[in-house]
Amino acid sequence: MALVGVTSRSGKGSNNPLEVMLERGYQGKIYPVNPKGGTILGHRAYTSLLDVPEIPDVAVICAPRDTVPELFGQCCAKKVKLVIIVAQGFFDGDERGKLMQKEILKTAAKYGVRVLGPNTLGIVNNFNRFCTSFIRFMNPAAAAGILCQSGVFVVGAPQIFSGIGLLIDTGNTTDIEFSELLGHIVRDPRLKVINLHMESLRDGPQFMQAAKDAVALKPVIIYKTGASPGGAIITSSHTGALAGEDRIFDTAFKQCGLLRVEDVEEMIDLNKVFTTFNGIKGNRVGVVSISGGAAIIAVDACSRYGLEIAKMSSNTEAQLSELFPAWAHCSNPVDMWPAGMFHGFHESYRRILEAFIADPQMDAVICITGSFLDKEGDFLDTTELIREVAGKNPDKPVVTWTYGQRFQEYAREFEKENNVVYFYSIDRAARALSALYRYHHVIKKKERQPVSLPVNPGQAQVEKILSGKTAGSLSQTDVFEILESYGIPVARRGKAKNIEEAVSLAEKIGYPVAMKVLSPDIIHKSDAGGVRLNIGNVRQFEDAFTSMRREIELKHTGAQIEGVLIQEYLDKGTELLLGCKRDPQFGPVLAFGAGGVFTEIMNDISLRIPPLSEEETIDMIRETKVSKILAGARGATAVNLDVLTRCLTRLAQLALANPSISEMDINPLLAYADRVVALDARITLR
Structure with missing residues (x-):
């Protein structure tokens, strides 16, 4: 290995990785590189990496930030395959640092060099006493591996773990991603358990696949920080990537089979049992x-x-x-x-x-x-x-x-x-x-085979509807047409611009009917007074139309009103919510749970990241409290879960095939014994 930019200082406070390596008893070749040359701790110091007599397996740049680009250029010219950059102040720093990191990545790609960091303490291998950190790390070798996104685990590992085998600090993950390192470390036969410390993530699907593969081999424990709003803000600046919503991360971890811990003490405890038994x-x-x-x-x-x-x-x-x-x-x-x-x-x-x-x-x-x-x-x-x-x-x-x-x-x-x-x-x-x-x-026993969903026959029609549409909410007419194109049943309905059209439409559909305001400015219609239900005849209909119009004018002065939606009125079914949100890390996230006007208060929601197998979809449904009602609790009509799984699968297909869709909500979806019907829905484009 080459230590590029290593200091000649030694002793207390020297922060000299060469001194640490020698104290640990590492037996491999070490080439110090320092522009002053001379001798450092008994080793000849080369003024340039280009003067080193052989190509190192790894070069550690342990010099100040502003000198890193030049030293990295030497590594590329020397054809070093792995470079570890210790310095801070790149994507975790100012604009100049961000530009420097981009240039390093560009140069690395050109020369085929892999980069760990910047902002990393690198690698600790207790099996062969290799250590790129200046931290005096003297834990005994053990069967635990650690992959972390912060040097706190390098500094604190002697206190946290009674022994470890291999530790890798990913730093800013300029090049080598968390997922790639997980795939590497889990295959080390000397390790019985893998520990992950995660602050943030760039590619959720890639990580999920790596995690599923890893869990099939050995237990993987994960400690995710940045769950609180304040922690998420610090996370984004600390690692150069945005932290996603913690509930979505939790969903992803469960789907992969990761053992999530809430604190360091729980991580210690789980390591004890997995390394001992x-x-x-x-x-x-x-x-x-x-x-x-x-x-x-x-x-x-x-x-x-x-x-x-x-x-x-x-x-x-x-x-x-x-x-x-x-x-x-x-x-x-x-x-x-x-x-x-x-x-x-x-x-x-x-x-x-x-x-x-x-x-x-x-x-x-x-x-x-x-x-x-x-x-x-x-x-x-x-x-x-x-x-x-x-x-x-x-x-x-x-x-x-x-x-x-x-x-x-x-x-x-x-x-x-x-x-x-x-x-x-x-x-x-x-x-x-x-x-x-x-x-x-x-x-370990759960099958986690990759799932692929076929293209829905209605995709061509959806593409026509979405063509030319800009960011924002789609009209109710477009939303219902999209759902029907994908085979999701929607209540019989029609749009009316005035009371005459509305009365005619209600008679055509047949009483009882429901009436809902159509406005791009009003999302929650019930809260705005824009919903009238169970209208039984024409007189009630005219009164409902007039009262709703007055209430809207009072509560939403200036709102753009496109008309009213007249629907067949359905009741006695179980109100459900089906939804999907596009997450920046994981892509579409599917939601299922109790629906209706109190859905947010009830908070009875299960999440999954598609595509899903049929078994995973059924598990998703059964996680919720409302599933007991669907199973026939307290005399309720039992619902055939097949109709719900088909509906969830079609919603997942719709989200996966149309990346312009940011959010979808079907609320309520009425569930009966052998059918479901969407009564209200919205789709937002990004």
């Missing part, structure tokens, strides 16, 4: 506790995270009943204190733990112990016992929590051997075991 056979848990109260806490935590409290096998029950007095009930979870009083604390704990580990009806064991302040008198110390028993049975996960004054000391004892995982709370233990189960039995 090779799997888990199910979600049935045994709990061995020295306290009945602590056992109840464990039961509650397991319930919260989808774990079952296992039922003891008859064999286990028979073995353990010998330990307990007649008045004590022996079941899972076990409060082993009564047994300890009769047969000795350690002996009882050992026999119970051995029985639980051997029980085929238990897939994991949570051990709860206590610690006294006086170490000499601490007969509750079972750390060695638990490690010993668990070490003989590596196929069954054993996790532990200790309450009392010396819990941190106990934690260090458990971490000496990699066969039991210690957690700082029962809740964290249950959450981590749940993630272990979900990956091996839900996520």
